[in-house]
Amino acid sequence: MEKEALDDLSQVIPSDRMYLDLTERYCYSYDASFGEYLPEIVIQPKNAEEISEVVKLANTHKIPVYPRGSGTSLSGGPLPVKGGMVLDMTLLRDKLIIDRENMLAIVSPGVITANIHIKAEEAGLFYPPDPSSSNVATIGGNLLENSSGPKGLKYGTTKEYVIGLEVVTPTGEIIRTGGKTVKNVTGYDLTRLIVGSEGTLGIVTEAIIRLIPKPQSKHTFVAHFNHLIDSGHAITSILSSGILPSAMELMDNACIRAVESYRPSGLPLQAEAILIIEIDGHPLAIEEEINKCADLCRAEGASYVKIAETEEERQTIWSARKSVSPAITQMGPTKISEDATVPRSQIPAMMERLNQIREKYGLNLVVFGHAGDGNLHPNIITDKRNITEMKKVELAVSEIFEAAIELGGTLSGEHGIGTLKSPYMEMELGITGVNMMKKIKKAWDPNNIMNPGKVFPDKGQTRIVLVT
Ligand SMILES: Cc1cc2nc3c(=O)[nH]c(=O)nc-3n(C[C@H](O)[C@H](O)[C@H](O)COP(=O)(O)OP(=O)(O)OC[C@H]3O[C@@H](n4cnc5c(N)ncnc54)[C@H](O)[C@@H]3O)c2cc1C
Incomplete structure (x- = not known):
């Protein structure tokens, strides 16, 4: 410098x-x-x-x-x-104010997300976005990536909860967008423009986020399926029954095996899929709903269904899902984690395409994710020093994105574009769509100093390059 x-x-x-x-x-x-x-x-x-x-x-x-x-x-x-x-x-983590009367929180961007969950719940309120990283990640990072987690199915993503921001623009002005009101249609919605912009349009220095009443209770069950396709049908069947679970998580066979070898807990090694389903709301209503969902899974071919009777059993069910990240990290030194998302009716088709990609390239490809909202997480476990394998990974990643787009989906459901998906932006948005975004970027950041090299592909870049 x-x-x-x-x-x-x-x-x-x-x-x-x-x-x-x-x-x-x-x-x-x-x-x-x-x-x-x-x-x-x-x-x-x-x-x-x-x-x-x-x-x-x-x-x-x-x-x-x-x-x-x-x-x-x-x-x-x-x-x-x-x-x-x-x-x-x-x-920047000094502010975490819960405004109970207006059901909102005012937060500094460096506050850890889990602390917002805790403070909101102490006030009988609820901040739903729940990325698995919420004990570590900041709310600023969540806002700029528009993060979400299992509860996205029922409660939506971070952007649904942000109603106001303080932002330092790429030219150094301090502006405020939105405010404390639930309704606000004054001018362009700059709050929504900034949320999910991955730090390319300014720096968030304060946020006002909406809170909702805390659900009174929750019920959880796990269902095992010998055929992946049946788990897909069970998801569709539940979602079209009029019940909206707060979470519907899927683990494929490779994922089940990884978790079982990391921390043995009797998971079914022969099952092609496990679904974990949670329902929240009034205790009487969810009692009826959980039984109905379990019946629907059985009707679609579940080989085993277990409804948690106690909080301990509920935690045991979730511990398998929570072990996924550490389990797959043990499988190899490099983890390429994707989050291509498809319309939920296309989950079985996407799973099929992922199986084909796994077999074609002979890669260690593990799939889990938020099945209820179509947000799957195909993870390739590899070693970046193995150049031959990395070349295959490059091709496999491209094919994952192609499959998602062909099935009517998107490159990213929650992790953002960053550097890793930027070469594929035109595949989803078309050249005109990308150019409109570039015009917004140019207007806000004429010197291109704010997080350059993200979201938009470098000139002529059409495919990810992991090794050179
Ligand atoms: C084990 C693990 C599990 C995960 N699980 C999930 C999950 O379930 N759901 C999910 O959505 N994501 C998940 N993630 C991804 C990640 O945790 C999220 O994207 C998270 O929001 C990033 O927050 P951070 O504080 O680490 O931000 P960083 O990684 O530091 O930054 C993220 C982006 O935000 C920008 N940024 C950060 N702060 C600001 C600011 N104040 N102003 C402007 N720009 C800013 C950065 O430039 C960058 O583009 C997971 C990651 C890991 C490692």
Whole structure:
């Protein structure tokens, strides 16, 4: 970094929150995805005013700026792919105010999401978006990736809960969007534009999020299927019965085997699929609904159904699903985690396509995910040092995206585009659609300093390249 730029930044940020040593910068060169890029400098701002000054200087000196929460992105979102500066947002965590009367929370972006869950529940309220990473990830990262989790089926994704933002624009102005009201149709909906923009249109420094009443109770059951197709029919059958579960999670056979070898708990190794289904609401209503859902699974061919009778049994059912990430991480040093999503009626067809891809390339491909909303997580477990296998992975990943799009789906249901899916944007949106997005980016960020190298493909890039 040029001395002049460094001198200017030193006027705004004290030296104990500015990192230049290689050892200090190194851990910012990773996220939970595949890439590795070293930033030239890391800055830990404490408030919107500091960020505004830093961003103005970044425009003057044309320094790329990479906002970063906890770095758990699975799509390369916070990686400094063009060098420049990482803005570590985790020190902006002073505000977590629950406004019970207006049923909302005002939060700083560096607050860990699980803390919002806890505080909301203490007030008898509920913040539904529940990414599996919520004990680690920041609400800022959740907002910018538009994250969700099992509860997305019934309660929707993060964007459904964000009603106001404070944002430092890519040119350094501080603006407010939306507000505290549930209804707000004043002008363009900039809140929705920023949510899910992956840090390419500005830096969120405060958010107002909507809370809802906490469901009174919940019921959970697990169903085993010897045929994957039957689990797909069971999902459709339940969703068309008038019951809307709060979660419907699927694990395929490869996933069942991975979890069983990681932490043996008697999972059925011969089953092609396991479904975990949860219903929440009034205790009397959910009692009837859970039994009806279990019957529907049996009618569609479930070989075994177990309704949890106690909280301990409920936790045991969920522990299999929660073991998936650690279990598959043990299977190899490199995990390529995708989240291609299809209309839920196409889940059996997508599972079939994933099986074909697994066999064609002979890869360790494990599938689990939020079956109720069509958001599957095909994970390829590999070793990035194995160049021959990585070449196959590149082709397999491309075919996964092609399959999702052909089935009427999307590249990403919740992990975002980042660097890993950008080559495929035109496949889903067409060249005109991508160009409209590029015009918005250009209008907001004329110097292209805000998280450059994300979302949009580099010129001529049509396919992911994992090894060169
Ligand atoms: C084990 C594991 C499980 C996961 N499970 C889920 C899941 O169930 N559902 C799901 O949706 N995701 C999941 N993820 C992905 C990841 O946790 C989410 O994308 C999460 O929202 C990222 O939050 P973060 O704080 O780590 O953000 P980061 O990874 O640091 O950043 C994410 C993006 O947001 C931008 N950003 C961060 N903060 C700001 C800010 N204040 N202003 C502007 N831009 C900002 C970054 O530039 C980047 O583009 C999982 C990841 C792991 C490792």
